[in-house]
């Protein structure tokens with residue numbers, strides 16, 4: 001059985017063919033994203049339960065977040081999804097230059113998101129709105145005192161969800177840096193480009209999580225009070 | 229016979245392909261990774277066993293004379309944590325699944341060999357953290373980690389233990405992910421879904437639970453660690469948190485986790501019964517789909533752990549009903565196995581003794597589960613020794629019995645040597661007797677009102693506790709014996725040959741132990757599983773291929 005496929009570049013020895021390897025990688029990533037969904041799901045459940053319990057705490061908490069900054073980040077991420085999709089497209093075309101360009105753009109947009117997020121977090125820390133014991137010490141009117149405890153519940157959910165999301169963005173940035181390095185070396189060709197496509201799935205997933213986080217966390221006020 | 233000896237000694241196999249420590253610690257071979265897991269989980273099993281012995285020693289007398297209540301809390305917690313997270317969850321999938329699944333599929337390896345090795349390292353990292361926790365005095369929350377005790381009041385290393393469980397969960401996720409992708413993409417030519425051995429179906433269903441359930445417990449213990457460190461009001465009612473939310477999230481994983489432990493065992497039992505009775509499994513499709521049904525229904529019953537913790541009556545009724553429903557696929561398996569045995573040519577070698585023990589003990593475990601699923605009765609039985617006895621009938625009488633049966637059955641494939649049959653039968657009998665003597669009295673003492681997790685008890689329960697402790701010592705002997713005769717057999721056991729059981733299945737067509745690449749030829753599957761008329765013919769064909777390769 002002399003099907004010694006080992007000389008095909010990028011094909012691992014335990015796979016029979018490139019198609020099998022690509023299929024395995026793609027299914028593997030989809031399953032991984034399913035686990036991610038369940039992972040975030042625990043926090044979405046906590047969000048649903050506590051929002052039901054403390055609607056006014058969530059309203060007041062939402063008022064503390066900056067809709068313009070959140071909106072800007074939403075725009076940045078949607079744009080980065082577009083550049084990532086174009087990157088995947090050009091990797092399949094075998095266009096190395098454009099692949100590197102779009103991957104770099106995606107990386108920069110991802111970093112821009114993290115920078116904006118950093119300033120949002122910093123503002124919360126400055127106002128002692130980080131809900132940890134010994135740190136939590138908000139001003140009496142920001143938010144109004146009678147809501148403090150329930151806003152605190154909102155804010156731990158905010159920090160847990162966006163923090164976990166930001167962590168995924170940082171991992172995504174690491175993946176992009178690796179991809180850019182490999183793409184510049186010329187690893188990806190028309191025949192072998194599944195790492196780009198599979199990483200693209202991950203990037204889009206992280207974006208989609210944000211698409212849910214933004215309205216749930218930032219726009220609660222718009223829903224409950226009809227805008228402010 | 230002579231040719232078979234030639235066959236196994238002359239070929240290079242996965243065991244003699246590299247002898248250095250490095251060749252083991254950096255191996256990407258699924259068979260070696262399976263053995264790495266076998267060694268590591270055996271150590272955790274021994275540690276969990278020592279804690280079990282301490283529990284049974286304390287309970288010989290009604291007074292708490294051997295240890296304080298606080299020490300006892302730590303002892304039963306560490307027993308549960310070690311046995312569940314570090315032995316039962318990885319047991320069959322990580323050892324036999326890793327070793328057998330690619331061979332059963334006719335593949336060279338799992339889809340992602342590096343992730344497979346990574347999963348073992350993650351397991352070892354998580355396990356080491358738990359050992360550090362243990363050396364620092366252990367934890368006293370019970371393996372269920374209920375807040376607010378765990379988040380505020382416990383003075384033990386709950387955060388470290390939580391981090392350990394969090395990390396270990398990822399090794400389980402990676403194993404499940406790897407298996408699922410492997411089953412989807414790496415089946416040999418001709419190996420359609422309904423030609424898969426039932427072991428593979430069971431592992432597919434298990435992987436589904438590992439993938440969907442484990443991330444939820446990961447986020448739950450992460451939240452618990454955050455709550456304990458920062459006191460941010462997730463589970464602490466004083467801060468607006470919700471302690472019952474923890475129970476919901478915890479059991480959303482931990483009930484299906486019971487099926488992570490029992491489903492692979494059911495897969496093993498299907499293989500044992502078919503091969504030891506030389507008959508096709510009666511109702512193959514039903515047995516295959518019942519695994520999936522258990523996996524799916526298993527996600528919808530978690531509320532039966534909260535009948536007495538503020539859950540609404542209507543939710544309780546629904547959870548009770550679905551819990552009854554999940555008994556149906558389990559019963560389908562039991563009925564189909566017994567129907568398979570009927571008029572089969574049954575051999576009573578050790579693996580079959582384990583299979584028969586499984587049928588009996590799992591039936592008791594499953595039926596008593598229905599007692600607990602009944603809303604009214606559960607109020608009486610909740611948190612008593614009846615529950616303890618019930619889940620030990622499922623976990624030991626089911627999961628561990630299946631694990632041991634499988635190890636005996638595939639030992640010749642893993643090592644190329646037979647274990648000593650007489651000793652195998654004796655230890656299986658000892659385990660069966662010791663097990664029943666340990667846990668049957670616990671049903672009675674629980675029904676009479678003895679609560680779980682107490683180090684002292686009313687004097688009228690003493691006779692039953694002494695019976696239980698006596699059974700535990702017999703059980704311990706039964707568990708220790710295989711360690712010795714398996715070790716002995718590696719050097720002195722009879723050479724096994726390719727197929728000592730004349731079993732069906734691709735793993736029996738390759739040599740024992742298998743070569744690193746599993747097959748020296750590309751296997752092609754032309755038959756349904758368990759067609760024993762073809763075994764002889766396949767065997768000869770396999771030999772022919774071996775010679776030409």
Ligand SMILES: [Cu+2]
Pocket residue numbers: 482483486529530532533
């Ligand atoms: Cu349960």
